[in-house]
Amino acid sequence: MSTPASIDVPEFDRRLRRRLELICESFLNLTGQPLLDNATPERLWHAPRVIVAHGIEAEPVFFYGNRMALELFEMDFASFTHLPSRYSAEPLERQERSRLLERVSRDGFIDDYAGVRISATGKRFRIEQAVVWNLIDGNGEIHGQAATFDRWKPI
Structure with missing residues (x-):
């Protein structure tokens, strides 16, 4: 486990770059707004907001x-990218998270x-006022879901 000070920039290989493009393209197509102006992998990495995404396993x-x-999650990239997304929520919150993901699957995105x-x-x-959206390619195929937020408070 890394401390926040030791978080290194991941290798933006071809596969990750394509997935980051899909995150941005899907956000724009579903919300009508860019996720970030002039988004590049490096800008997404350093964005002043949380950006996460999971697949469809x-x-x-x-x-x-x-x-x-x-x-925020106090993890390094390697650990985070092996984490089943449901474990980002406490057990009692997992049912609510499941309802959220069903809503996103049905509506394409939510912003509340x-x-x-x-x-x-x-x-x-x-977390508050998070946007959660489907990752949809040009053929309409869903590749996962992503979320972004810039509001949270410790409990």
Whole structure:
């Protein structure tokens, strides 16, 4: 487990770059707004907001978390990208999280999510006004879901 000061920039290989493009393209297509102006992998990494995404496995696993996400969840990139996304919520919050993901699957995105999450060291925090959206390619195929938020408070 890394401390926030030791979080290194991940290798932006071709696969990760394509996934980051999909995060940005899907956000724009669904919300009508850019996730970030002039988004590049480096700008997403250093964005002044949390950005996370998971795939569509039977138990979805995060494949991306930017620097702010890793600091908040108190994990390094390698650990975070092996974490089933449901473990970002406490057991009592997982049912609510499941309802949220069903809503996103049905509607494409939501922009009013609030909920409690937990860091790797057990610190609890409440996120507010999160946007959660489907990662949809040009053929309409869903590749996962992503979320972004810049409001949270410790509990």
